[in-house]
Amino acid sequence: MATDGDQRDGLRVIAGRYRLEKRLGRGGMGVVWRAADQLLGRQVAVKELTVDDALSDDDARLRRERTLREAQAVAQLHHPHIIVVHDVVEDGGRPYIVMELIDGGSxxxxxxxxxxxxxxxxxxxxxxxxxxxxxxxxxxxxxxxxxxxxxxxxxxxxxxxxxxxxxxxxxxxxxxxxxxxxxxxxxxxxxxxxxxxxxxxxxxxxxxxxxxxxxxxxxxxxxxxxxxxxxxxxxxxxxxxxxxxxxxxxxxxxxxxxxxxxxxxxxxxxxxxxxxxxxxxxxxxxxxxxxxxxxxxxxxxRDVPWPPPPEPAAPPVPSSTRGPLVAALLVAAVAGAGVSAAMLLFHEGGGAAPGPGATTAVSASHPSDSAATTGPPSATTPPASSGTPPPATTRPRTAPSGYRLARDPAGFALAVPEGFTRDPQGERVFYMSPGQTFRLGIRLSETQTGGPGGVLRRAAAEGPSTNPGYHDGRVTDTTHSGHPAAFWEFTWKGFSAAEGPRHTYDLCWEEDGRLYDVWVSAPVGKVREAREYFDVAVDTFTAT
The missing domain is CATH 1.10.510.10 (Transferase(Phosphotransferase) domain 1)
Structure with a gap:
């Protein structure tokens, strides 16, 4: 065993006091030992913090100082449900935190x-x-x-x-x-x-x-x-x-x-x-x-944390930068690991992507792969949909019987079934039935390359990744109230066995320089109701 400090009975002793006896575990920040406090005659846990050998001497010194300073701050916390920090020491240029030993697992x-x-x-x-x-x-x-x-x-x-x-x-x-x-x-x-x-x-x-x-x-x-x-x-x-x-x-x-x-x-x-x-x-x-x-x-x-505020709250990061930020985070996380991952910032049931470049595949070993999904959509004509796009109708300003007109702070209004409640999820807004059996989603965004058809075809290409068990997906070009649109319909197995297979209807269209996306997801045995909810939502949708 490599040694620091004094040697007694073949075991390492640090700071002339704590004898490291048995390794209890290893984490990202270091190794935890069972140790004996030879001064007070008690068992303790000692965390040996990892030192990055790649750091310069000055950086390593600053790191040790910060470690000790912050550990000392934590040592000031006195609470029955916070680990007790007994001591903070340095031995052989390496910081150690001495804590109470808990007899029990995690x-x-x-x-x-x-x-x-x-x-x-x-x-x-x-x-x-x-x-x-x-x-x-x-x-x-x-x-x-x-x-x-x-x-x-x-x-x-x-x-x-x-x-x-x-x-x-x-x-x-x-x-x-x-x-x-x-x-x-x-x-x-x-x-x-x-x-x-x-x-x-x-x-x-x-x-x-x-x-x-x-x-x-x-x-x-x-x-x-x-x-x-x-x-x-x-x-x-x-x-x-x-x-x-x-x-x-x-x-x-x-x-x-x-x-x-x-x-x-x-x-x-x-x-x-x-x-x-x-x-x-x-x-x-x-x-x-x-x-x-x-x-x-x-x-x-169960579908709404609490009622929405009078005005929509600004997201922590602007939507135009969220994709690049998360992609950058992913690059940092996998750097040096030789692995690749994809940021698939879609809603359940696909639909409009978050924005140009937000769907980004990055690879630490093959940087050229990072642009693989950012090109123009394929010009290949998609297969005809087995379903039919919603009819282009004049949008009513009132809700049909059994519905209510929801004026959403995100900048739109539409009719939703009575009993559906609002659940904002980042850039998307959901209205859900009790138990989330039916999920009505809406997303507003800037126009994107390839228009609605390009957006949905790119989302459909990622369908197996975003929707487990994705199959029978079809995208059809259409119009909505005279505006360019695309209709996407598919089946998938749901997010859990308890939830079971589901079917999704999705309409995406451009209007007045904006991209609108409305979709409904429901169990496969309730597609008739789902289609009604979908058609009413699309027909009554207005930007506010």
């Missing part, structure tokens, strides 16, 4: 061995972590890597402990990991961090929302087969909490709100979870519009 280990936890246990874990985060945030410390692997559960007592502040950020300080690369676990990382925007306490709360889903179902709702798929799911895909989260849905949906300004706060979320443990139902937090609205959720209203 939440990730528990899920792996015994399966997901029940809803009561998830609420208990959530309460503990929310209380811990409130203390950390009040002290100006962000965790930035909340995930099941960084939550310990003490054997015997069940005490929940938030650990591994190794990539934490202290307010007013340059973070120890600030080297121009992304740090964290993508499945649990907030969209504003993915998009390169400044992060704050709400980013940790997003991660906690994903953690609650993982605790209840066994995996994060943003888990995908590739890094590109994960980034797409976090930044722009439809958010689908697992069915097991339904009793806590107001909290989960509130924490997984993409706009950090509208995300549920820690105090409100904690109060709602405590109410669930006491009464068996989620109750509201104290005083905020978000918590009051979230508390009004029922299992049949």
């Amino acid at each position: 939440l990730a280990d528990r899920i792996s061995r015994r399966g997901p936890v029940d809803v009561g246990e998830a609420a208990r874990i959530g309460i503990a972590l929310l209380s811990a985060l409130r203390t950390a945030h009040e002290a100006g410390v962000l965790h930035r890597d909340i995930k099941p692997a960084n939550v310990l559960v003490e054997a015997g007592t069940g005490r929940v402990v938030l650990t591994d502040f190794g990539i934490a950020q202290v307010a007013g300080a340059t973070t120890l990991t600030e080297t121009g690369s992304f740090v964290g676990s993508p499945e649990y990382t907030a969209p504003e961090r993915m998009s390169g925007a400044r992060s704050g306490p709400p980013s940790d709360l997003w991660s906690l929302g994903a953690l609650l889903c993982a605790a209840l179902s066994g995996e994060s709702p943003f888990r995908r087969d590739s890094l590109g798929g994960i980034l797409h799911a976090v930044v722009s895909d439809e958010i689908r909490p697992p069915a097991q989260a339904e009793p806590l849905l107001p909290v989960v949906r509130g924490l997984l709100e993409r706009d950090p300004e509208r995300r549920l706060g820690a105090a409100e979320a904690e109060l709602m979870l405590r109410g669930f443990l006491e009464t068996g139902a989620v109750t509201g937090g104290a005083g905020t519009a978000q918590s009051a609205a979230a508390a009004s959720y029922t299992p049949t209203e």
Whole structure:
């Protein structure tokens, strides 16, 4: 074994005091050891932080200083659900953090061995972590890597402990990991961090929302087969909490709100979870519009985190730059790995892409591949659709019986069935039936190369990636109220076995220099109702 510090009994001793006895685990930031504090005669955990040999001596020194300074700040946090930091030392030019030793495994280990936890246990874990985060945030410390692997559960007592502040950020300080690369676990990382925007306490709360889903179902709702798929799911895909989260849905949906300004706060979320443990139902937090609205959720209203604001909130990153930013993040994440991934920033059921160049394939080993999907659409005539485009009619200003006219703050109005509720998802707006059986989506954007037909054909080409089990997809050129349009119809297997196969109708058209996209997705056994909802939505759609 390579040695630093003194040698005693064949084991490494650091700072003349801590004898490293057994390696407990390894993470992205270093190695954790079981150690003996020879001065106080107790068992401790020692985290040996990784040193980048590629850094210059000056950069390595600055990194060590930042590491020690931030670890010292975390050591000032005193909370029963935050790991206790006993000491911060340097030995042989390498920083070490000495912490309490928790007799018990991580939440990730528990899920792996015994399966997901029940809803009561998830609420208990959530309460503990929310209380811990409130203390950390009040002290100006962000965790930035909340995930099941960084939550310990003490054997015997069940005490929940938030650990591994190794990539934490202290307010007013340059973070120890600030080297121009992304740090964290993508499945649990907030969209504003993915998009390169400044992060704050709400980013940790997003991660906690994903953690609650993982605790209840066994995996994060943003888990995908590739890094590109994960980034797409976090930044722009439809958010689908697992069915097991339904009793806590107001909290989960509130924490997984993409706009950090509208995300549920820690105090409100904690109060709602405590109410669930006491009464068996989620109750509201104290005083905020978000918590009051979230508390009004029922299992049949699971599709909307809370009512939309009077004016649309600006996204954390302009839509014109979101694609390049995420693509740049993906390049950084896979650089040197020799792998490639695609950012597929589409809505469920394809439709209009986010903008020119937003669908970008990048490869660390083959940079020339990055432009593979940015060329003009194919001129090949698509096969005739088995369905028919919606008729071009004069758009009524009133809603038919059984519908209501929704005047959306995103800049449009249309008739939606009674009982459908609004769920904004980044650049898209959804109106969904109870239980999300029917999903009506709308997206407004700038015109794109190839017009509506080019947009939908590019989306259809990516159909197998964006819609699992995609088949029988057909794009047909048409018109809508005299404007160029394209109609896309396809079937796919749904996002889960419980959801089952689904069918999608999608119409994209140009009008007055803008691109409009309206689609409806529904189970294959309910296509007649879906087509009615789709036709009414298209026929009544107006820009406002």
